[in-house]
Amino acid sequence: RPWPRRLDRARIVHHHRDLGLLSAPLLLVALLTGAILTLRPLSAGLMLLFSSPAELSRPDAPPPIVSAGLAQDFDWGAAFDAAQNQFPKAIVRVVGIPRAADQPVMIRMRQPGEWVERGQSMVWLHPQTGEILHVRDGHQVPQGRKAYFSMLPMHTGDVGGELWRAAITLAGVVLTALGGFTTWTFWRSRLGPARPRRRPREPASALQP
DSSP: OOSOSSOSHHHHHHHHHHHHHHHHHHHHHHHHHHHHHHOHHHHHHHHHHHSOHHHHTSOOSOOOOOOOSSOTTOOHHHHHHHHHHHSTTOEEEEEEOOSSTTOOEEEEEEOTTOOSTTOSEEEEEOTTTOOEEEEEOTTTSOHHHHHHHTHHHHHHTOSSHHHHHHHHHHHHHHHHHHHHHHHHHHHHHHHSOOOOOOOOOOOHHHHOO
């Protein structure tokens, strides 16, 4: 049943148990993906399952640069053309403008087949000359990083089509319902009418003359 027949403690407890058992696989996926995204030891352990430390230690971004910040006459058209030449089928998703003198221009792109909505293919350019400093192909990153990158779209329902999006939405609704039923039962037991106390029975010796 999507809703308990009556909102008394016994039926809510049974409903809580059944709903939790039925939704456990979806809730487990949401819990694990969320934990991996937020806890560094878990994310590092996941990446090490699929890639060696040597693969993961390869530079994934350009080294620090020395510049005077973004040039006033920076040629954005040439920058986008250079990034598009690196990934002809990709779509530009994010443009990072340097906030400090030692930061490059970053163009983030999404190639066909990448799960992350913002994409994982990146091109870094010098903020003065527009020279390409570093390129990251989202399809060529180590398998450990690919596994980590897949956690976010699985957690948010951005991959897998409408069926998975509906499943993740259902998991959120169920989790809210489980918490709501628990809160209702807890406060109802605290704020409900007080039960009459039974008077303690006097010992038999006290009743004798």
